[in-house]
Amino acid sequence: MTNMSHEQKPVLLVTGATSGVGHAVAADLAAHGARVLLGARSTGSGHAAASAIRSRTPGAELEVVAADLSDMKQVRSLAGQVRQHTTRLDGLVLNAGEVRTRRQLTPDGFETNFATNYLSGFLLTHLLLPLLTDSAPARIVVLSSSNHAHIKHLDLDALSAGTDFRHIRTYSTRKLLTVLFVAEFARRLHGTGVTANAADPGFVRTNLGRHTTGPFWLFLKLTRPFQASPAKAARTPVYLATAPEIATTTGGYFANSRPAKPSPLSQDPAIARKLWGLSGDLLTQRDLASSEELT
Numbered sequence: 001m002t003n004m005s006h007e008q009k010p011v012l013l014v015t016g017a018t019s020g021v022g023h024a025v026a027a028d029l030a031a032h033g034a035r036v037l038l039g040a041r042s043t044g045s046g047h048a049a050a051s052a053i054r055s056r057t058p059g060a061e062l063e064v065v066a067a068d069l070s071d072m073k074q075v076r077s078l079a080g081q082v083r084q085h086t087t088r089l090d091g092l093v094l095n096a097g098e099v100r101t102r103r104q105l106t107p108d109g110f111e112t113n114f115a116t117n118y119l120s121g122f123l124l125t126h127l128l129l130p131l132l133t134d135s136a137p138a139r140i141v142v143l144s145s146s147n148h149a150h151i152k153h154l155d156l157d158a159l160s161a162g163t164d165f166r167h168i169r170t171y172s173t174r175k176l177l178t179v180l181f182v183a184e185f186a187r188r189l190h191g192t193g194v195t196a197n198a199a200d201p202g203f204v205r206t207n208l209g210r211h212t213t214g215p216f217w218l219f220l221k222l223t224r225p226f227q228a229s230p231a232k233a234a235r236t237p238v239y240l241a242t243a244p245e246i247a248t249t250t251g252g253y254f255a256n257s258r259p260a261k262p263s264p265l266s267q268d269p270a271i272a273r274k275l276w277g278l279s280g281d282l283l284t285q286r287d288l289a290s291s292e293e294l295t
């Protein structure tokens, strides 16, 4: 990554910047001269992350914005905090994610993997879109997973309440939604100067497995020595957020900083369009967003 100009210091929000891949992405962006808003679950963990980054990059320009992204009212609060901190936003890295292998519902009645890994990003993108559009060219980078390709069939009606819940497959399904979201975003927002691309970070040594159970938990533990470092995994999302040669590339799916092949299901435009509509309906029906915010 090349050093960014200090006259035009870019401003980026990275969600889930307190751990793993997101922390490494935020650190890398800050080290190369960006002003980074660190998305954290709590202000305490956000400030701890900021201190850790400053210990390696003294003078790093960092601010903390805090919300539990499984709760859509808090997603709205996060967007408000971002608008208080900045009048421009050059990049949004939708990284926060979690794996829950037991079905749990959020205060809004959404299955937790669905809310955190997918719906929070859909809502946050819409709430910050005016800021991104005003700052264009701007980029959205969504952390996806190669796991999305394991899913060959999608029951859209079952997603939000998790009536399709099946251990780790539930997480993989929700990561598939992120690829569909990127493809549909690219179709709808084409020509606005705001791009969206998905990043597969690989298999990474992070805290992602801490809420998992059973054989999958054991699998993650045993394979830990073979998993990539967060610093290495951060390269693809940082590339998507900053590389000049892909400034206008949108709707792509990348691994190892190169275009990669997403699953055929993730590229089905009819499903992506339906998912977009369904996501909007879920939010408006619960008064979590207005139809004006979602256009």
Ligand SMILES: NC(=O)c1ccc[n+]([C@@H]2O[C@H](COP(=O)([O-])OP(=O)(O)OC[C@H]3O[C@@H](n4cnc5c(N)ncnc54)[C@H](OP(=O)(O)O)[C@@H]3O)[C@@H](O)[C@H]2O)c1
Pocket (backbone or CB within 6 Å): 015, 016, 017, 018, 019, 020, 021, 022, 040, 041, 042, 045, 067, 068, 069, 070, 071, 094, 095, 096, 097, 098, 116, 143, 144, 145, 146, 200, 201, 202, 203, 204, 205, 206, 207, 208, 209
């Ligand atoms: N690790 C892998 O092998 C792998 C592979 C493919 C894709 N990914 C994707 O990479 C992204 C980063 O994951 P990671 O592996 O770096 O895991 P991680 O170390 O667990 O980091 C996840 C980050 O997201 C935050 N987060 C989770 N739930 C949140 C919530 N409800 N509200 C606010 N923040 C929340 C976490 O904050 P707290 O620490 O406070 O929970 C943490 O900062 C995820 O989207 C994941 O799906 C990871």
